[in-house]
Each structure stands twice: as C-alpha cells, then as structure tokens.
Amino acid sequence: MSLPKLCSLQNADNKKYRCNHATKLASDYKPPQCLFELLPYGNETYAIKNVDNGEFYQNHIRSLASSVKGDGQLWTIVPEAEGTFTIQNVENGEYMTSHAGQLHKGKPGANEHWVIEAREEAKPDLKASFYGFLKNQSNNEYRCNHASQLKDKPVVPNCLTKFIPYDDGTVAIQNQDNYEFFQSSILTMADRVTSDAQKWRLIEVDSEEGNTFYVKNVQNEEYMTSKASQLHAGKPGKDEVWVIEPFDCAQTSSWMSSNAALIGNKPLSEICLPASHDSGTYKRTYHTQYGTQAVTKTQIFDIQMQLMQGARKLDLRPALWNGDFYTAHYTDISKDSGLAATFKVGFQGAAGVALSEALEQVAAFIENNQGELVILKFSHFIDWAKRDDRKDNGLSAEQSRLFISMVRDVLGAHLITGDATNLSSLTVNELLTKGNVIALMPNGFEGIDSMAGIWAIDQLPGEGGYSNTNVLENMVANQEKKLTSHSHDNKSFMMNISWQLTLDTTNCISGATLGTPTILSYAQKANAALSPTLSEWLVHGVINGTYYPNTLQTDICFEAQTQAVALSLAVTRQVERLLHERQETLPA
Structure with missing residues (x-):
C-alpha cells in the first residue's frame, strides 16, 4: 500500500494526534505542528519527520532526533484492519501507542493502531514564481539577506528576491543569497515555509511608479515598513508602500527557442550550450565541521534561475541524507592527503538543495519555456550515513529505484524517451518532439531505461574534464589542450569545457577555517577570463570546424559575468560557417 508523503498520525483509540513534542499528543489537528513527512527507506520502512521542527521520531520515544543515524530513527508501517496501521521501531521492535512518551512491547492492540491521513497543504506554484528587488518607496532602500537591514542599492544576489505564489x-x-524566507517575526528569517507566518499578501497600490504594493503578513496581518526590523500594525501609509523591480532574464530564459533557426536542425554535437558546475550547492541544508560555505558553494542562483540565466546542462550530485535525496559537494580526505593534518580523515562537505525541489524547479522552468532543452547529469551518488565506508557508501538497489521513481514522478512527460544509442547525433528539434529533459545516470545504475526517460551517461558520449588547478593561466592552457585533443571529424560526441578553478590544499584549509579564499572568489576570476579567451580562440582558429566545445561549464552561472549564452551562440555560428565551407569544397 502506498502511503502519502505528507500526513497526520492520529491514534485510533484516543483520537489524538502526534505532534512536534515527543511526549505530547494534540487533541486537534493543527499544521505544521501535527504535520509529518514519511520518508521511504524501502520494505514498508520509513523515517517520520515532523514538518514544524524538522526532527525525527526514534526508539528513544521521549525525545526527537535531529537526523537519521540508523535503525533507531526508522519505523515499519504495516496496514491493519479498518484502514489503520501499526508503527513499529526497526531497532527495538516496539510500537507507538496511545501514550506519547511510551512504546509498547509485544503484540499490538487497539491502543497501537493509527490512522494515517493524507494532508494537502497549500502548494507553491513555482511556474508562477518571479524574481525581483523589493524597494521601499519612501526611502528607496532594498530588502536584503539581513532581516534587520535595508540596502541602498539592489546588489545581486544579496538583494535579489524570489516571490513564490x-x-x-x-x-x-x-x-x-541565504535562501531564507521573510516571516512574521521580522527580526529573523525562516529556512522553510511551515505556516502562515512565512506567507504574505501583495496588495496592489495605485502609484505613478507602478508595480507597487503593500506587503501584509498572513499570520499577524502586519505590514512591511520602511524600517527593516519592524512591522506596521493598523492602516498602511506611505512608509508601507513597496516597489517590486523585476530582474529581467527574458533573453537568456528562452535563448534556444529564440535561436531555433540556427540550432533547431543541428545535432547536439554541432551546437554549444552553457553548463552549470555543481549546480545544487547554491545553498547548504547540512554541512560537516569543515564543509563551510567558502569551500562548498559553487553557484549564487537557485536551479530555476540558473536555467533562466541560460544554463542548459546541470551537474547534480545526489546524496541520501535523513531519508531524502539532496545535492551534495564533498571531498574524501584520505590519510595521505595534504588536508589530513588539519581535517579529520573522511568525508567533509555539505548537502545542498533537496533533489525533489531542484527537479520541481526544472519542471517549472520547462513549463514556462517549452522550446528549451535541458540536460541533467547525475553522478557521485552517496549514502551519507555510510560515507566513510569507502567500499560500501553508494546507494542500494532499492535506494536507486526510489531515486529513479522520484525523477520520473517529478519530471514526468518532460523526460525525453527513446532508444537512441548516441543522443549527440540527434538534432535539437528531434529531441524536443520527445520531451525537454535528458536525464543521464552513471553506467550500470539500477533502473536505467531510455524508453522511460532514464539514460546511461554513455548514451550521450563526452570528452573533457576539469583542470584541478587554482592558477588561471594553467587552467586556460589545460582546457585548450583538452579541446584540441579531441577531433569532431567523423565522431559525434560532446566536448565539455570545464571553466573552473579548484581550491588547492592551502586554499581549502584557509577557506574552511578562516572563510577565505572561497570557490566563488575564484569563480569570479575564471568567469572574467571566459569571454576574452574564447573570443581569442574564435578569432585565431583554435575553435574551428574540427575542434570546438559543446558545453561551457562554469561556477556562478550569471550571464552578466560569464557571457556563456553569447559565447555558445558565437561558437555555434562559427562551426556552422566552417562546416558549410568545408562541404562546399568537397567534390560534387
């Protein structure tokens, strides 16, 4: 029997509800306190996560756990008579009962039966999301990443705001910037939306400036005002008027469909696409001691905005953590590593965004831009709870199937299906007749089925790789060498340019302990050199009809910095021209 992901747990005997307090039951259902997320581990086994506090029920029933560390935080949920269930801890074999602070040992009775009811909360409409800057009309200052401050200029990403209907x-x-939400307790920000406290009403105000609103909190019915650390109760006035200045990405959001005449009838192997490196670590949900933002954050925009900035290949690295799949960025520190003297031997890093959320953003983007093609490359799979067991820290077959199921459930008809042996030989138009998203898994991954939209990485063959240096000149030389070592003549493949600088041992130690340097600071240096370098390669024939890139992969996918969309189009035009000239010289 399939159980709902979001649900309430009501004892069938006393009719009371499990809630965010381990030793209490609630008389009435009230979200988010009584709302739970069931995270499947296979074979009727689940982690039970309270949505309000993000904690898990465990075998020590009088307290909640902050994470899933093993069988103590897992429960077997088995259907019983009359639509009820028993909930049995995997580690000690005992059952949840009608007394919140107790577990029942032995055969379960009426007190141990629970009603699991699906709960549908108000859902975000990511398709209707929009980005902009929230400016107070009275003082012309902007909301930013600090709840109690306003800024005098709309800095990206510090002041960039996403409005999620x-x-x-x-x-x-x-x-x-911090991916947190403004809320009724205006001095602090929330890491997720759990109630009306994190919801607002935009009430339109007539103004010559246009796009002006009162911003009213749903829970306390108070208004954002010109003082960042205060909300205004009562009738709103001029200090409560806010202007939403749009963050325009129209040209980069739909650049493929806008250039369909150029790229539509070309195979993937003859066009160039912007790509995002470590796409999901624009935020941190969890991190190890040394997995600081300085050494794990690679992007400044969320997935939806990276796509709106023009990225068409995403690099997603899944980690199973606390019963759910997240993106991750990590380093395995061996005993002979230069990092071992400072850091503990083992894995250091961070979990980023939930994969389901990342994929929902992909789906929302596609629904708004149906003429765009997106490649998702999944790699570096890891079960975070077993990360230091280097021989067995991958996903089990069951976990792999759960992952594939999630990808298919979220992306559905957007997935490109078929039986091609080499996707790079298909034209953009041919691919778009089948869907919008190519989902690539490691060779041999459990559940690969191209007819269901799940492809093996070898079905989109590629060359290239990262340079593993923090010296710009060395990276540029290495990428040029890789580029000019792989001819496209009589071969259909994707040549990948990896335009990233990599922190060395000294950088990592300093970044993790002192906060500087950062991956982002090196990314700005690399990105500043991308357009001048590739423009030179185009002029001097380094990029030609034989040697040319198919993806330009960067950190900080921000077109204003990288010019990756403009460069991709320039590369595609040059390749088209040179291949056409070559064709004309062939004997009739």
Whole structure:
C-alpha cells in the first residue's frame, strides 16, 4: 500500500494526534505542528519527520532526533484492519501507542493502531514564481539577506528576491543569497515555509511608479515598513508602500527557442550550450565541521534561475541524507592527503538543495519555456550515513529505484524517451518532439531505461574534464589542450569545457577555517577570463570546424559575468560557417 508523503498520525483509540513534542499528543489537528513527512527507506520502512521542527521520531520515544543515524530513527508501517496501521521501531521492535512518551512491547492492540491521513497543504506554484528587488518607496532602500537591514542599492544576489505564489493566493518571499524566507517575526528569517507566518499578501497600490504594493503578513496581518526590523500594525501609509523591480532574464530564459533557426536542425554535437558546475550547492541544508560555505558553494542562483540565466546542462550530485535525496559537494580526505593534518580523515562537505525541489524547479522552468532543452547529469551518488565506508557508501538497489521513481514522478512527460544509442547525433528539434529533459545516470545504475526517460551517461558520449588547478593561466592552457585533443571529424560526441578553478590544499584549509579564499572568489576570476579567451580562440582558429566545445561549464552561472549564452551562440555560428565551407569544397 502506498502511503502519502505528507500526513497526520492520529491514534485510533484516543483520537489524538502526534505532534512536534515527543511526549505530547494534540487533541486537534493543527499544521505544521501535527504535520509529518514519511520518508521511504524501502520494505514498508520509513523515517517520520515532523514538518514544524524538522526532527525525527526514534526508539528513544521521549525525545526527537535531529537526523537519521540508523535503525533507531526508522519505523515499519504495516496496514491493519479498518484502514489503520501499526508503527513499529526497526531497532527495538516496539510500537507507538496511545501514550506519547511510551512504546509498547509485544503484540499490538487497539491502543497501537493509527490512522494515517493524507494532508494537502497549500502548494507553491513555482511556474508562477518571479524574481525581483523589493524597494521601499519612501526611502528607496532594498530588502536584503539581513532581516534587520535595508540596502541602498539592489546588489545581486544579496538583494535579489524570489516571490513564490501559493494556491491560496499568498506568496512566500525568499532571499536569493541565504535562501531564507521573510516571516512574521521580522527580526529573523525562516529556512522553510511551515505556516502562515512565512506567507504574505501583495496588495496592489495605485502609484505613478507602478508595480507597487503593500506587503501584509498572513499570520499577524502586519505590514512591511520602511524600517527593516519592524512591522506596521493598523492602516498602511506611505512608509508601507513597496516597489517590486523585476530582474529581467527574458533573453537568456528562452535563448534556444529564440535561436531555433540556427540550432533547431543541428545535432547536439554541432551546437554549444552553457553548463552549470555543481549546480545544487547554491545553498547548504547540512554541512560537516569543515564543509563551510567558502569551500562548498559553487553557484549564487537557485536551479530555476540558473536555467533562466541560460544554463542548459546541470551537474547534480545526489546524496541520501535523513531519508531524502539532496545535492551534495564533498571531498574524501584520505590519510595521505595534504588536508589530513588539519581535517579529520573522511568525508567533509555539505548537502545542498533537496533533489525533489531542484527537479520541481526544472519542471517549472520547462513549463514556462517549452522550446528549451535541458540536460541533467547525475553522478557521485552517496549514502551519507555510510560515507566513510569507502567500499560500501553508494546507494542500494532499492535506494536507486526510489531515486529513479522520484525523477520520473517529478519530471514526468518532460523526460525525453527513446532508444537512441548516441543522443549527440540527434538534432535539437528531434529531441524536443520527445520531451525537454535528458536525464543521464552513471553506467550500470539500477533502473536505467531510455524508453522511460532514464539514460546511461554513455548514451550521450563526452570528452573533457576539469583542470584541478587554482592558477588561471594553467587552467586556460589545460582546457585548450583538452579541446584540441579531441577531433569532431567523423565522431559525434560532446566536448565539455570545464571553466573552473579548484581550491588547492592551502586554499581549502584557509577557506574552511578562516572563510577565505572561497570557490566563488575564484569563480569570479575564471568567469572574467571566459569571454576574452574564447573570443581569442574564435578569432585565431583554435575553435574551428574540427575542434570546438559543446558545453561551457562554469561556477556562478550569471550571464552578466560569464557571457556563456553569447559565447555558445558565437561558437555555434562559427562551426556552422566552417562546416558549410568545408562541404562546399568537397567534390560534387
């Protein structure tokens, strides 16, 4: 029997509800306190996560756990008579009962039966999301990544805001630097939306400036005002008027469909695409001691905005953590590594965004841009709970199937299906007739089935790799060498340029302990050199009809910095021209 992901747990005997307090039951259902997420581990086994506090029920039933560390935080949920269930701890074999602070040992009775009811909360409409800057009309200052501060200029990403509509007519307001939400307790920000406290109503105000609103909190009905650390109760006035200045990405959001005449009838192997490196670590959900932002954050925009900035290949590295799949960025520190003297031997890093959320953003982007093609490359799979067991830290067959199921459930008809042996030989138009998303898994991954939209990485053959240096000149030389070592003549493949600088041992130690240097600081240096370098390669024939890139992969996928869309089009035009000239010289 399939169980709902979001649900309430009501004892069938006393009719009370499990809640965010381990030793209490609630008389009435009230979200988010009584709302739970069931995270499947296979074979009727689940982690039970409270949505309000993000903690897990465990065998020590009088307290909640902050993470899933083993069988103590897992439960077997088995259907019983009359639509009820028993909930049995995997480690000690005992059952949840009608007394919140106790578990029952032995055969379960009426007190141990639970009603699991699906709960549908108001859902975000990512397709209708929009990005902009929230400026107070009275003082011309902007909301930013600090709840109690305003900025005098709309700095990206510090002041960039995502407005996420809900189907109840409200919006969540998320800062795009720390990825936290403004809420009724205005001095602090929330890491997720759990209640009306993180929802707002945008009430339109007549103004010559246009796009002006009162911003009213749903829970306390107070208004954002010109003082960042205060909300205004009562009738709103001029200090409560806010202007939403749009963050325009129209040209890069739909660059493929806008250039369909150029790229539509070309195979993937004859066009160039911007690509994102470690796409999911624009935020940190969890991190190890030394997995600081300085050494793990590679992007400044969320997945939806990276696509709106023009990226068409995403690098997603899944980690199973606390019963759910997240993106991850990590380093395995061996005993002979230069990092071992400072850091503990083992894995250091961070979990980023939930993969389901990342894929929902991909789906939302595609629904708004149906003429665009997106490649998702999944790699570096890891079960985070077993990360230091280097011989067995991958996913089990069951976990792999759960992952594939999630990808298919979220992306559905957007997935490109078929039986091609080499996707790079298909034209953009041919691919778009089958869907919008190519999902690539490691060779041999459990559940690969191209007819169901899940492809092996070898079905989109590629060359190239990262340079493993923090010296710009060395990286440029290495990428040029890789580029000019792989001819496209009579071969259909994707040549990948990896335009990243990599922190060395000294950088990693300093970044993890002192906060500097950062991956992002090196990315800015690399990105500044991308357009001048590739423009020179185009002029001097380094990029030609034989040697040319098919993807330009960067950190900080921000077109204003990288010019990756403009460069991709320039490369594609040059390759088209040179191949046409070559064709004309062939004997009739």
